[in-house]
Amino acid sequence: MEISNQDADFLKFYSDKEYEKPSVTIDAVIFRIVNKEADNYRRLPEKQLQVLLIKRQNLPFLNLYALPGTFLNLQNELSQTLKLCVNDKVGLKDYYFEQLFTFGEKSRDPRTRVLSVSYMLLTNGNDNINGEWFDIDIKDKITLSQEKKYGFLRKKQVNLILTNQNQNIKLQNLINVSFEKVNLEEKKVTEIQKTDLAFDHIKMIYYATERLKNKLEYTDIIFNLLPQNFSLTELKQSYEVILREKLLDANFRRKIAKMVSPTDNFLTGKGFRSSRLYEHNPLWTFSNLV
Amino acid sequence: MEISNQDADFLKFYSDKEYEKPSVTIDAVIFRIVNKEADNYRRLPEKQLQVLLIKRQNLPFLNLYALPGTFLNLQNELSQTLKLCVNDKVGLKDYYFEQLFTFGEKSRDPRTRVLSVSYMLLTNGNDNINGEWFDIDIKDKITLSQEKKYGFLRKKQVNLILTNQNQNIKLQNLINVSFEKVNLEEKKVTEIQKTDLAFDHIKMIYYATERLKNKLEYTDIIFNLLPQNFSLTELKQSYEVILREKLLDANFRRKIAKMVSPTDNFLTGKGFRSSRLYEHNPLWTFSNLV
DNA sequence: CAAATAGTGTCTGTAAGACATTATTCG
DNA sequence: CGAATAATGTCTTACAGACACTATTTG
Numbered sequence A, B: 001m002e003i004s005n006q007d008a009d010f011l012k013f014y015s016d017k018e019y020e021k022p023s024v025t026i027d028a029v030i031f032r033i034v035n036k037e038a039d040n041y042r043r044l045p046e047k048q049l050q051v052l053l054i055k056r057q058n059l060p061f062l063n064l065y066a067l068p069g070t071f072l073n074l075q076n077e078l079s080q081t082l083k084l085c086v087n088d089k090v091g092l093k094d095y096y097f098e099q100l101f102t103f104g105e106k107s108r109d110p111r112t113r114v115l116s117v118s119y120m121l122l123t124n125g126n127d128n129i130n131g132e133w134f135d136i137d138i139k140d141k142i143t144l145s146q147e148k149k150y151g152f153l154r155k156k157q158v159n160l161i162l163t164n165q166n167q168n169i170k171l172q173n174l175i176n177v178s179f180e181k182v183n184l185e186e187k188k189v190t191e192i193q194k195t196d197l198a199f200d201h202i203k204m205i206y207y208a209t210e211r212l213k214n215k216l217e218y219t220d221i222i223f224n225l226l227p228q229n230f231s232l233t234e235l236k237q238s239y240e241v242i243l244r245e246k247l248l249d250a251n252f253r254r255k256i257a258k259m260v261s262p263t264d265n266f267l268t269g270k271g272f273r274s275s276r277l278y279e280h281n282p283l284w285t286f287s288n289l290v
Numbered sequence C: 001c002a003a004a005t006a007g008t009g010t011c012t013g014t015a016a017g018a019c020a021t022t023a024t025t026c027g
Numbered sequence D: 001c002g003a004a005t006a007a008t009g010t011c012t013t014a015c016a017g018a019c020a021c022t023a024t025t026t027g
Helices: A005-012 A078-090 A201-218 A221-225 A232-243 A249-259 A282-287 B005-012 B078-090 B201-218 B221-225 B232-243 B249-259 B282-287
Strands: A023-035 A047-055 A069-071 A096-103 A114-122 A132-148 A151-164 A169-182 A185-194 A260-267 A275-280 B023-035 B047-055 B069-071 B096-103 B114-122 B132-148 B151-164 B169-182 B185-194 B260-267 B275-280
Touching: A023 A078, A023 A201, A023 A221, A047 A078, A047 A201, A047 A232, A069 A078, A078 A096, A078 A114, A096 A201, A096 B096, A114 A201, A114 A221, A114 B114, A132 A169, A132 A201, A151 A201, A151 B282, A169 A201, A185 A201, A201 A221, A201 A232, A221 A232, A232 A249, A232 A275, A249 A260, A282 B151, B023 B078, B023 B201, B023 B221, B047 B078, B047 B201, B047 B232, B069 B078, B078 B096, B078 B114, B096 B201, B114 B201, B114 B221, B132 B169, B132 B201, B151 B201, B169 B201, B185 B201, B201 B221, B201 B232, B221 B232, B232 B249, B232 B275, B249 B260
Parallel strands: A023 A114, B023 B114
Antiparallel strands: A023 A047, A023 A069, A047 A132, A096 A114, A132 A151, A151 A169, A169 A185, A260 A275, B023 B047, B023 B069, B047 B132, B096 B114, B132 B151, B151 B169, B169 B185, B260 B275
């Protein structure tokens, strides 16, 4: 963008000091998928979606778990800030990321007015990183479902339990979601009822799980959570753990056939029939998304 | 969220004055759909998607057209700020809105570092409002399409022409989009090549048109752009103008049948067969979205 | 009646859902 | 061989795409 002469003159004397400004942070919701311990060596391990949390070393919320995040440095772009943060605080290098949502509620930070631009990150590595991985277990319960004249009101309570197996930590969180629609007016409210996390970070995690779930349907985003080579059962399990529902094998294979290519590798020595490994076919998007 | 005693002590002495903070604005991309002038009284008018722009009264970019927007007041929530802005600067009361994206590029505002949380708004009224409606005409041209080892690179140039018929103003804008995917790494870059608008507002408008287009498929968002009663042809035309493609009549009617209910009203006296008017059936979402 | 839009019917092909069946590997 | 998973086959139903056809209104 060019700057006019008039603008150049104006900018010489421009000062932003007279306005009160909010602080801005970025926060990262980092997901990975791992194998659960199988209860029997001849059984296939199940998959588990995990999120990375770091125990806070500072006030406020000292010693509570939180998402990795940092204040925005004015010299850096938003995505640069994200990268620096994830690199410095977590030590993670390879990941997919996208902007999730900007949270700006007045009450979300007790210090002062802080906006947070949140990001969703997906990784497939199990690099040795700083922070703890927590299993994500989500259960939702419809608490109210009402049809109204020309619309409806629906409320649900979402129970998010985050568990760290190593340290035997269990974080309990409750979110209330209400969705009301009357004619054209619709109002969706998401409120934290109870959280064991710092700030409103559980809300960010919830938003990210929903975003991930929705994007499974129309993108190939899931491959960012898988290793280069994977069996179709692993791929199916990964879908299931994100969608939180079981899929039928034959149908699943037909559906994702175009998105993957077979390799010559097999996963073998598992106590049952070995499976062919596949890789992602990145050309799939070509006709669909761009 | 409760605040611990330790946090309470900490907060007494907390000051955020030592950090440099960015300015934060909100910007509103407001869409509506109107009838184009028909060239013949016996023909059906076509639909046109429009966006609301306001001529800037201040430096920088004095006299250029821009989206309605305002600086965030720390006393207000983000959505409150949006509502106040749209009410004060535009005079619009009834609309659907959702957060679009947070733009934070260092160079996006010549004054200082300014983040903008952008919103997409949809209205069906033709209230007497402040600002000018501009027809949106988008043409994209693929400039490069390359298959690579395990991925592809694709570039397109998007030409956005915004036209105000009353004042005979034509704003020319070019955006370059490049999308590269190699294995798991994907990089999408959107750059303004030329714009007649202030700031990066044309980018916001482009993002919003894409968001709107995508959401047509899986939501009933379109009804926010239509009057209470509408003919199925009007509904189809509205889809077409957003999707930028023609639809087949019979198929369209089958597809949207569940989302609408017939009324007893007819649109008549038009020089051809009159059409039944329908209304949105907001219960449709029930089984799908919530 | 002509012109234009409104609205219906139908054929085809594709894909999802459900479920049955066969194949392979390991102990 | 038995247990478990891997992989394929098939029947049904739903729906999108294409296109032909009928109906209605107005000048």
